[in-house]
Amino acid sequence: MSEKLLVNPIECEGHGACAELLPEMITLDEWGYPVVDGRPLPAALERDARAAVSACPTLALRLVRC
Amino acid sequence: MTTATQGTPTEGTATGLPRLLPRHGQQPEDWYAHVARVGRLPYRDAPGRLISDLQAAGLTGRGGAAFPVHRKLAAVLEAAQARRRPPVVIANGAESEPASDKDATLLWLAPHLVLDGLQLAAEAVGAEQAILYTHADRRNDVGRRLRQAIAQRQAVAVDRVPVELAEAPPRFLAGQETALVNHLAGGPAIPTFTPPRITERGLAGAPTLVQNVETLAHLALIARRGPRWFRQVGTEAEPGSMLCTIRRSDGVPRITEVPLGVPLRALLAGPGEQGLREGAVLIGGYHGTWVPAAEAAKLTLDNHGLRRAGARVGAGILITLPQDRCGLVETALVVRYLALESAGQCGPCLNGLPRIAAALAELAGARPRRGTRANVERWAGLVTGRGACHHPDGAARFVRSALTTFAAELGRHERGRCGATDTTPFLPVPHDPARTEQDWI
C-alpha cells in the first residue's frame, strides 16, 4: 500500500517543521509555505514522514493512501 | 437586462436551437407557457432511472468544470445508499463570474425549466431537500421571479420535493461548490478542504449534489426528449448545446445558445465586421485564457478544439477585446479583483495573488522594472495547485496567457509606450471588495 503526503492548505500556517524533518519531499517556498512532493512516498522515508506529520503544530500534514 | 439574441447566424430552426430559452421575444415564462412549450414534468417514479439516460446523452456540467453529470448523480446516489442518508440537491445559480450573465438570464426567462430539472435530479438521487442558490446582485429581481414561480408550482402541486431559495453573497468564490455548502451551513462563502468530497459528505454531513442551473435545464429536456435528441447538436465527444455570454467590441453582453463545436469566428465576428484578425479574445472568463484573435478564428467552442490554444470552454464566456484597448491594463484590473476576492485561507494564494496583481499593475504601466515579468511567471507557478480550491490556478492561467498573448504590448510598455488609445475599462470588474467577515456571509 503506497502512501503520499498531503497538506491541508487551509490549516497550514507555514510553521516549517515538516520541511526540517523531511527535506527530501518538502521544501519551503519564498513565503515559508511547504511545497510538497506529491509522488508516492519511498519506503525508506516513511519514518521521517510520520515524524513530519506529528511535528505539524496545526495537524495540516497528512499521509494518505494513493 | 441582457438581451437574449435569438437570431444570430449560428442558430436556425435546422439545428433545433434555441432549446432552453423561449423562442419568441424575451417574455419570462410562467408555468402554463412553460408546459405549453416543453410539456409536463416526466417523473420516473424511482431514483436512478434518469441517470442512465444522462449517461447516454453525455451531458456535462455547464458551470465551467464540464464534469459528467451522470457520474456526479451516481456518486451522490451511491453515497446516500451506503450511508443511509437522504441527499440534498442544490441548483447553483450563483454565477459569480462578473462577465457571465447566462444563468441569470435563464432563471429570468425560463425558471420552470431549471425547477423541473431540480425536481428530476432530486428524484434521481432520492433527495428530500432542494435548494436554489442565486446571486442577489443582479439588475432584475430574480428572487421575486423565482418565488412567484415556486408559488405557481405549489399551486398546481407539481413539485415533490420542497424548494428553498438561498442567496449568495457577491463574492467571486461564492459559486464554488464547497464555499456554497459552507455558506448554506451558515458560514462564510469560502472553500473547505476536500476530501471528503461534498458528494460524499456535504451540507449537514449529507451527500450533496450541486449542479449549475443551466445543467439542470438541459437535464429537464433530456428527461422529456431523450438522449438521442440531446445529441442532435454538438460534437460526438461533447454533445448538446450551451448558453454563452458573448461580448464583442461594443461591450454589450449577449446571451446566445450555441451548439458545442461551433466555430468561434461565427460567434465573435458580428455581421458587417471584418472577422477576427487582430486583437485578442478572452475564452472562458477570468479563469480563462487570452488568445490572439487570428488564432481564435481557427478554433471551435469545445474543449477538444480549444485544447491546442491552452483554453477551455468554461462557462461559455467569450470576449473580444477592442483594438483600441490595452490588454495589459485590462488584465491588471481583473487580477487586482481576483486577488481581492481570495478567501485568504491558504498561504500561497494569499501571498501570491496580491504580489502578482501589483506586478501586473507595474507591467501595465510605463517602464516596468526588469525582473517584474520573471517574478510574475515564478509566482504564477508557485500558486498553482497549492490552494484548497482552483482560484489561484485559474488566476495564474489567466495571467500567463496574458503575458503570452500581449507580448508585443509588454515590449511597448518597456519602452514607455502603449498601443491603446482608449483608457476606459472594458472588462466588467466589480469595485466593492470584501472588507469584513460579514461581506462573505
Next chain:
Amino acid sequence: MLENVSGINSSTALWYASRATGVVALLLLTAVVLLGLLVTRQGRLPGLPRFAVTGLHRNISLLAVAFVAVHVLTAVADTYVHIPLTAAVVPLASEYERLWIGLGAVSLDITIALIVTSLLRRHLSRRLWRAVHLLAYASWPVAWLHSITSSADMRHGWMFLLAVACALLVVVAVGWRQSAASRDVPRAERVGLLMAAVHGRDRASRR
C-alpha cells in the same frame, strides 16, 4: 508528620517517593502546558529547530505520565494509609482523603484521554481530537489543586513558592496566548492588508 517515627522504614521511603515524584510530575505538567500554548501560536524555542516544540511537548507529557505512575504506585504501596489502586482513576474511590485524591484522579483521567487521543490522532476526526485536547485547560488546574491540598508541605516554604510560580507561569502564558490570538488579523482582512502593503511598497521603491 512522619519525622516523629524513629528511623526510615519502608513506609516512610514510599511516602517520600510519592511526594517527590508528585512534585516532579507537577513541574513536568506545567512545562507540557507551557509548550502546548507555544504550539498553538506556532512559536519557537530559541536555538532549537522548529520541530522541537511539538516534539518536546509530546515527549515531556509521556515523561510526566511516567512520573505520575510512580507517584500513584508508591502511594498505593505505602501501607501507612490505605489507598486502593482504583482511586488513581476513579474519583472518590478512596476512603482516605477522598477529595484531594479524587482531584488527582480527575486530572489523571483527562491526561490519559489527551494522550490516547493524540496517539490515535490518525484515526480520529480533527474536531474530536481538538475537543478532548481543550480539556487540558481543566486538567492542569485540577492537578495543581490536588498538589496544594494533598500535602501541608506544599503550602509552606520553598515548595509553596514553587507551586505559586507554576501557577503564575501558566496564568501568564494563557493570558499571552489569548492576547496574541486576539491580535491575529481576521481572515477577511488578510488579503486587503497584503494588497495595501505590496502596492504601497511597490510605489515607494520606484521613486
